[in-house]
Amino acid sequence: MKFRKVLSVTLAAAMTAALVLTGCGSKPAEETADNQASAGEDKRQNTDAEPADQSEQGDKNGGLPTVTFTHGYYHDESEWAAAGEMRKIYQEFADAHKDEFNFVIVADESGAEGIYNTALNDISAGEFYDIADFGGWDIVPVAANADMILDLKPYLDEDAAFKAGVGVCYDQNLTEDGKIYSVREQIEGVGFWYNQALFDKAGAVSPDQWQTWADFDAAVEKLTAAGITPFGLNAGWPTNILAAAYSQRDDACRTFYKSGRKVTSFDDPTFKETLSFIQTKALQKIDAANFGPGGDDDEQYRTDFFEGNTAMLFNGVWDAGGSVDCKAGAENIRPAVFPTNEAGKKASLLSGGTGFVVSSKLDEAQTQACIEFIKYMTSEEIANRIISAGIGMAPSTAVDYKTLADSVDTADAKLLVQACGLCQNADYQALGWGNTFGDAEGEIQAKYAGLKDGSKTVNDVVKELDQFLEAAE
């Protein structure tokens, strides 16, 4: 009897609470003037429910057009300083243009991946974000095929400064049918880091002196002979970097690599040579303990480098931050870019990937606001800020790295600027392994373990990869 009473009370409470919540949900929450974020969410909610509501919303906000921008930099500043700085950059834009349009900024608590997942759900329901930063998650193919997103190419072509600001993104994101759906204010700039002290100790020629990949091999031999592990790898990221970099060694190789997305067979002499390089000159040169288990999630290869146990680290420019107070000694850590087989020519990996994507369903004024925002984000001023604040690398070709290096104070910021400069000025700049091979990336890296212990030959791997391609068709 008593239990029944408890049950009914609970249920009654549950129903009431549910009702109250429904009320809260459909009614705009505290809409204070300075609470821009929550106002933005209400707006999103309304547009999701009824897309036609937009103009009405615009009227409500003093007749100005409204655009909602969604990004994944939700982290607390203490957790990730870059996130705070990015939000500040966005907010300054909104403030500067508050007389022209309402630029509503929304942080997605589930990050770029959450934005991507939501976008897929949205597309399936026939909707899309006004503008969002996808942070590398490639929404473009599906959204473009669904005719949901705006081609930015005309805007880039009519403004030289804008085009310079997006740098490599222009070529990299150019689709087969000649459109550019996304550009980014930040790119993954990847060369590598080395420990000068360890190279000196082994009597090896340091990477800044290298002419070709033969010098790399020689240095690895010298380091190994001196009992120094040349580099740490795992079944993913750092190994992919090395493979991608080695794929820039000559023309034939670069041609195959460029066609990576559309590759129908991996049975290509240059690709096989790359794999055999990875097998014999990299994976088999290092000790098993550094070859981590959990896929590319294992961070041991970084730890080893910054503790002074390995001589090279294949990771992006952002790892300048790792040099702070490290055991290897910040003064020993230097950035470098990869050699090629053309004496003295250098290669780096610059991957734009998917960043800002704009809906094609916006009206003239809204679209203009979005373009204005992307121009702002890719401007020289913001590019300088992104690099000097240690957030990452900007694609802009307008950045003057010499002046920038003088303007920053800390050692790690200087390292970052230096690394970005090297990457930007390399003779060949290629897209990263993942952006190049798409889904096949995971398949390729799954074979590293077999290559290392010799249970698979390069030909086995190529055969298995081709089988994957056939299955994925």
Add this chain to the structure above:
Amino acid sequence: MKKIMEARKTGREGGIWGFLGKYLLIVFVIFLSVYPILWVFLSSFKKNPGGLSLPDEWILDGYITIFTKLDIQTYFLNSILITVISTAVSVLIVAMSAYISARIEFKLKGLITAMFAATLFIPSISISFPIYRLLGNLGLKDTRTGLIFIYSGLGIAVTFFIIRSYFLTIPREMEEAARMDGCGYASTFFRIIVPIAKPGLSTAAIMAFLNNWNEFYFASILLKSKEKMTIPALLGQFTTAYSKNLNGMFSAIIVAVVPTILVFCLLSETFVKSLTAGAVKG
């Protein structure tokens, strides 16, 4: 009754080997279960998580961030509200169906069981799009009500099977007696069956509660505003684009898990009482 309990406690067990085996098993189970959480707990104070040793230096950064910088109370309130209501709704609805399926013979009975069983095997990826569209149409996107609604429906199969198999063990005579006394179907259910099935219902509720408490995928898709987020969102706070703050992440796990463990241990006392009280006489 008391005598029986004692007999059960001290009863003829299989000698010294039985005794040893029994305690070895208990020690093994405890080790197995405590090791992971202890490991997380210790790691949440270490700069470089790993091992079972005490931290050389106790780091509180993760906890400080969680309690000072993040809106932990809101997350908690939301989680409690959403999980409790959805659990209650789902247990009630499923209990009613399970009762029919366990007790009453009718033509489409097999279909009902099949219906609930079928929900077990639908991949959540396949539900995601339709649900998103549905909540959009209902105007429930980014609302707690929407999430409660979805959570009430997730995992109904497990709830159904637990409750039904409990109902099946209740002797029919009890209802027949009640029916003789002039009780209608509904009141038989609420007055006789529900009190007897309390242990089964609460076990089902506990399972549903745990599932919903940890659910992240739908929460991240359906909730967008910060003030509506649930506890699992905490974990993501420590993963940035370039690195993972394991110390912070483990602190977040502890903060998310400890209250559930406490509540469970406290509840399990009352739970045990309900168990003995609910013993069914044949």
Add this chain to the structure above:
Amino acid sequence: MKKRKWLTKRNGFICVFLLPGILLFIVIYAYPLVNIFFTSFCKWNYKNFISPEFLGFGQLFDNYIKLFTVDANFQRALVNTIKWVALTLVIQVPFTLLVALVLSKKPKGWKLTRNVFVIPNIISTAAIGLIFLNIYSPSRGIITELCNKIWPGSNISVLANEKFAFWGVTFSFILFGGSLCLLLLTQIFSIDPGIYEAARVDGASSVQIDLRITLPLLRPMIGTIAVMAANYGLLLYNEVALITGGGPDNATYSLSYYIYKTALGSTKLNFARGNTAGVIQFILGILMVGAINKLFRTNKAD
């Protein structure tokens, strides 16, 4: 006359009690269920994400044929999943049952054990995944160290080895039967103590009581936990995604992981193929539940 009225009342009661459950099913599950089956006969990927395209009767089974003929990842996933389902039935269910039977005798510390046993089920699988990743890690973890003590120099890296990785994933979930144990205990304690008393009077030992009385009475509940455990094995996803990522060399793919990888985890968004695998998973599930129900006769009360 009277009888008929009673009948309608009965039917009305059935309807009212079933309605909420059926509504919930229709709103949340019915459409996806139909959709999975239908789209497994379609072309549906990033190119036509909004409108799946029927393959036509000539190529009706194309997706199915591809899965079984060329898709090595799917075939591996299928084999692994069947293994996992079998293992839950062979390891998890008996182990949990044993623990429950021991705890039901209320030895010292049984309450603590029972509560503690549930803890791994309370912690989110995300955390469990991270923990096992570290336990198996050759540089930080305990397994490699242990193996080196027993076989010096073996330097086993559980997750880097194709054969061990499967067991690495298996042991990250298979012994965690705390909530299932709770279910069994609930059921054991609801057994009428009078039955035990009678058995004792007849001179039955406690093992005999367990075998002859408790187990038969537990049968429906054992069937239920067998379904739950096997279902966990069938749908295994988080452990795979977090601990091995399907590797090494795709050796630990599970069906759910394959579905995720094919549908959502790829830029090709091949939902048709994913759903085809979903249909196969679904059929496996139905067969599994059918078999378990038959084995334990869960549907009959007696």
